[in-house]
Amino acid sequence: MSRRKRDREFWESAELNNAAYIQYYDRLTELSISMFEWRNLPDTVDPRFLELTLFSNGMAVFFKDEDDYLALQCAISGPLDVYRIPVRRRAYAVNGFNRELDNKNSVIIYNNMLHKNSMLDVRMFARELYNLDRAISVNANAQKTPILIRCTENERLSLENVYMNYDGNKPVIFADKQLNPNAITVLKTDAPYVADKLYTLKTQKWNEALTYLGISNVNITKRERLITDEVTRNQGGTIASRYSRLESRRQACKQINEMFGLDIQCDYREDYQEVVDAEDSDSINDEHRDEVDK
Numbered sequence: 001m002s003r004r005k006r007d008r009e010f011w012e013s014a015e016l017n018n019a020a021y022i023q024y025y026d027r028l029t030e031l032s033i034s035m036f037e038w039r040n041l042p043d044t045v046d047p048r049f050l051e052l053t054l055f056s057n058g059m060a061v062f063f064k065d066e067d068d069y070l071a072l073q074c075a076i077s078g079p080l081d082v083y084r085i086p087v088r089r090r091a092y093a094v095n096g097f098n099r100e101l102d103n104k105n106s107v108i109i110y111n112n113m114l115h116k117n118s119m120l121d122v123r124m125f126a127r128e129l130y131n132l133d134r135a136i137s138v139n140a141n142a143q144k145t146p147i148l149i150r151c152t153e154n155e156r157l158s159l160e161n162v163y164m165n166y167d168g169n170k171p172v173i174f175a176d177k178q179l180n181p182n183a184i185t186v187l188k189t190d191a192p193y194v195a196d197k198l199y200t201l202k203t204q205k206w207n208e209a210l211t212y213l214g215i216s217n218v219n220i221t222k223r224e225r226l227i228t229d230e231v232t233r234n235q236g237g238t239i240a241s242r243y244s245r246l247e248s249r250r251q252a253c254k255q256i257n258e259m260f261g262l263d264i265q266c267d268y269r270e271d272y273q274e275v276v277d278a279e280d281s282d283s284i285n286d287e288h289r290d291e292v293d294k
Helices: 003-033 047-057 119-141 156-167 195-213 228-260 270-293
Strands: 036-039 059-065 068-080 086-092 098-102 106-110 147-149 184-186 265-268
Touching: 003 047, 003 119, 003 195, 036 047, 036 228, 047 059, 047 068, 047 106, 047 119, 059 086, 059 098, 059 228, 068 106, 086 106, 106 228, 119 195, 147 156, 195 228, 228 265
Parallel strands: none
Antiparallel strands: 036 265, 059 068, 059 106, 068 086, 086 098, 147 184
16 A cells, blocks of 8 residues: 555544544534523623633633623633632633723633533543544444455456346346356455444443533433432432532622622523423333333
8 A cells, every 4th residue: 555545544534533523522512502591691791602601711701891791701810819719800802802800890600610611521522422433433334245356357357247247136147157156255354343332332421421511311321211219310410510500600690690780590491401301200100100010
């Protein structure tokens, strides 16, 4: 194999890897920034930009700029208060906007109780998911059994005709009696089929990512039905992750409302909650049916 061909195959593989990574990263990012519903925000505050800022930076700053309220990216500087909250902070935007602020005229909104972003963890999950996804593709591709035909140049036309009849699903194929039937063989890689196991592992990893984001994923990986106690245990990590992010937003809402006399609220989006309630209800109904059957 020439070096040029090896280089081309390498970059083709790298392109597929990158595409799979971007796909999972974008899907998890979109889920992350769509979970919370902000109500009564001033018209000058963009909830999408706010959630993206919390996702990537771990914090945003809410303040009043002349007559408009804004929620922008912020850089912290200077001393901390007794609870390790920055006293001074600077709001900035990509258009060059800058405003020096402090804890008397602004409120920092944090992404979670650790005051960290979600982007690094989503990157980690996206890398693991794309690795498993590509492994599945490679393993499935290794199951192919191409036809291998060995012949001289004089036999080539005859064998091409035989293969055309075979590929056309003819029930009977006529060939010259001089034709060697052993010339046509199947090329086997002997690679074990593990794509189903890798897919199960990928599903578990996807559910782990959803749990981290606080999104319910009960009854997805287990084939048997879950009873109520199992639902509760499996939901523990989901609820804890959800609480960390939601409570940080609610604390910021309270501080903003007290400082500026507003009525901003943040809740878990209703359609997400409906999925959680429906899954819990289905599991409980399954348990009830099992008891009746007994």
